[in-house]
Amino acid sequence: xxxxxxxxxxxxxxxxxxxxxxxxxxxxxxxxxxxxxxxxxxxxxxxxxxxxxxxxxxxxxxxxxxxxxxxxxxxxxxxxxxxxxxxxxxxxxxxxxxxxxxxxxxxxxxxxxxxxxxxxxxxxxxxxxxxxxxxxxxxxxxxxxxxxxxxxxxxxxxxxxxxxxxxxxxxxxxxxxxxxxxxxxxxxxxxxxxxxxxxxxxxxxxxxxxxxxxxxxxxxxxxxxxxxxxxxxxxxxxxxxxxxxxxxxxxxxxxxxxxxxxxxxxxxxxxxxxxxxxxxxxxxxxxxxxxxxxxxxxxxxxxxxxxxxxxxxxxxxxxxxxxxxxxxxxxxxxxxxxxxxxxxxxxxxxxxxxxxxxxxxxxxxxxxxxxxxxxxxxxxxxxxxxxxxxxxxxxxxxxxxxxxxxxxxxxxxxxxxxxxxxxxxxxxxxxxxxxxxxxxxxxxxxxxxxxxxxxxxxxxxxxxxxxxxxxxxxxxxxxxxxxxxxxxxxxxxxxxxxxxxxxxxxxxxxxxxxxxxxxxxxxxxxxxxxxxxxxxxxxxxxxxxxxxxxxxxxxxxxxx
Numbered sequence: 001x002x003x004x005x006x007x008x009x010x011x012x013x014x015x016x017x018x019x020x021x022x023x024x025x026x027x028x029x030x031x032x033x034x035x036x037x038x039x040x041x042x043x044x045x046x047x048x049x050x051x052x053x054x055x056x057x058x059x060x061x062x063x064x065x066x067x068x069x070x071x072x073x074x075x076x077x078x079x080x081x082x083x084x085x086x087x088x089x090x091x092x093x094x095x096x097x098x099x100x101x102x103x104x105x106x107x108x109x110x111x112x113x114x115x116x117x118x119x120x121x122x123x124x125x126x127x128x129x130x131x132x133x134x135x136x137x138x139x140x141x142x143x144x145x146x147x148x149x150x151x152x153x154x155x156x157x158x159x160x161x162x163x164x165x166x167x168x169x170x171x172x173x174x175x176x177x178x179x180x181x182x183x184x185x186x187x188x189x190x191x192x193x194x195x196x197x198x199x200x201x202x203x204x205x206x207x208x209x210x211x212x213x214x215x216x217x218x219x220x221x222x223x224x225x226x227x228x229x230x231x232x233x234x235x236x237x238x239x240x241x242x243x244x245x246x247x248x249x250x251x252x253x254x255x256x257x258x259x260x261x262x263x264x265x266x267x268x269x270x271x272x273x274x275x276x277x278x279x280x281x282x283x284x285x286x287x288x289x290x291x292x293x294x295x296x297x298x299x300x301x302x303x304x305x306x307x308x309x310x311x312x313x314x315x316x317x318x319x320x321x322x323x324x325x326x327x328x329x330x331x332x333x334x335x336x337x338x339x340x341x342x343x344x345x346x347x348x349x350x351x352x353x354x355x356x357x358x359x360x361x362x363x364x365x366x367x368x369x370x371x372x373x374x375x376x377x378x379x380x381x382x383x384x385x386x387x388x389x390x391x392x393x394x395x396x397x398x399x400x401x402x403x404x405x406x407x408x409x410x411x412x413x414x415x416x417x418x419x420x421x422x423x424x425x426x427x428x429x430x431x432x433x434x435x436x437x438x439x440x441x442x443x444x445x446x447x448x449x450x451x452x453x454x455x456x457x458x459x460x461x462x463x464x465x466x467x468x469x470x471x472x473x474x475x476x477x478x479x480x481x482x483x484x485x486x487x488x489x490x491x492x493x494x495x496x497x498x499x500x501x502x503x504x505x506x507x508x509x510x511x512x513x514x515x516x517x518x519x520x521x522x523x524x525x526x527x528x529x530x531x532x533x534x535x536x537x538x539x540x541x542x543x544x545x546x547x548x549x550x551x552x553x554x555x556x557x558x559x560x
Contacts, residue, residue, distance in 0.1 A: 045273025066292020070223025194341025424450020
């Protein structure tokens with residue numbers, strides 16, 4: 001890193017500081033702090049959805065997956081079609097309900113107990129997956145790019161972890177969601193530009209697209225989009241079952257994402273923001289996953305040197321590939337811009353997580369325990385909750401370090417854990433919207449039983465991979481069973497369980513579900529929804545779906 005690089009990074013942080021300062025002047029109510037006053041336009045909503053999703057775990061972890069597994073993880077990055085589903089199917093209900101959180105919506109549809117379950121599960125999941133993974137990925141960038149600046153690579157790792165998480169925590173605490181979404185507009189374009197530059201320079205250094213294909217074609221089984229069902233890690237049927245379940249949970253029901261649409265100034269802006277976010281979501285395959293494959297090809301040709309995993313296995317430490325490319329390929333000045341993009345990803349993702357955690361804790365837990373708290377106190381509690389989440393995420397970093405250096409990369413770890421959390425939540429939300437007969441007993445039972453089964457599988461899988469369960473027996477078989485197939489089975493079980501329990505208990509009253517399911521909408525609600533879209537929204541949605549289909553067709557054939 002040269003003086004010019006640091007000047008560019010410093011200028012970027014000055015821009016962020018200015019946005020945060022302006023945002024901090026407007027934090028007077030809970031709607032201001034948690035939902036940016038419900039006054040966000042569609043363009044900002046879409047940028048915020050994209051930037052929240054694309055954290056450093058994407059740049060670091062997805063590029064690492066590209067270097068290790070090729071296109072196997074692309075299915076999760078082609079979820080732009082699910083964002084279109086979110087825009088047309090879910091947004092109208094959420095926005096019309098006027099809620100702050102997804103657990104609050106479940107309380108409206110079912111009861112308080114379902115709200116509690118989703119709140120607690122979401123907070124646990126955020127700390128042990130998204131917060132820890134994002135912080136670790138950012139620290140790894142510091143370790144790779146600045147190994148000697150702080151005395152040693154290990155020191156650089158920990159300094160990076162603490163500095164970035166503390167700075168992001170400060171601006172989230174001060175500025176609330178308004179600071180988060182407006183900084184994410186700037187971060188979106190820095191992120192796209194920086195990632196495009198590394199892709200272009202890396203591909204040019206390699207010798208072009210044809211040279212990339214020729215280099216990895218001998219390893220087509222490892223880098224293909226579709227794997228046989230005998231593949232232990234990415235069987236195509238398991239992936240096609242699990243990825244939509246995870247995608248619907250993440251894009252359509254997760255507070256971390258949905259909160260951006262809830263902050264829109266109108267239903268039209270919420271829907272168009274989701275469609276615009278769907279278009280932006282088309283890019284990660286090209287600017288994160290493919291650069292990982294470019295890095296692998298450059299390493300094979302001896303043009304860069306990616307570190308190896310500890311233990312003498314000879315395998316590449318895939319999660320270090322993006323930072324290695326930045327360090328090895330980029331000229332002065334451009335390196336600073338790309339590092340600013342990496343920091344943008346880290347900060348935008350972390351800031352979104354911190355604000356969502358604060359919202360969940362304050363609105364769904366604190367306000368239930370201490371009803372009647374004034375708005376100033378609620379904002380103060382939300383800020384305190386942010387600090388606690390920051391501390392918990394830092395405590396979990398050493399575990400993430402072991403995971404990344406072992407057999408599981410960051411991105412694979414994240415998708416695996418989410419595949420065990422998502423099925424019961426996806427089942428309850430889908431059934432709740434489309435099946436009027438589903439009641440609170442079924443929803444509560446489905447969430448609790450599904451979460452317990454998912455955590456049992458995660459525990460057994462961790463023990464099986466660590467060798468604690470040996471290499472045989474029932475527990476080993478369960479732990480060693482493919483996680484993506486298990487996700488599909490858990491989803492089907494959750495659906496069946498929710499339906500059976502609901503049918504065995506009294507149905508919800510007409511008043512309880514009024515306006516909260518497709519079968520209970522009033523004529524006024526239907527008319528309001530119809531007035532919120534026109535041919536522009538339809539054409540944009542069809543365009544996103546067409547691009548997704550085209551990408552699938554191309555990469556199905558590209559190594560053949």
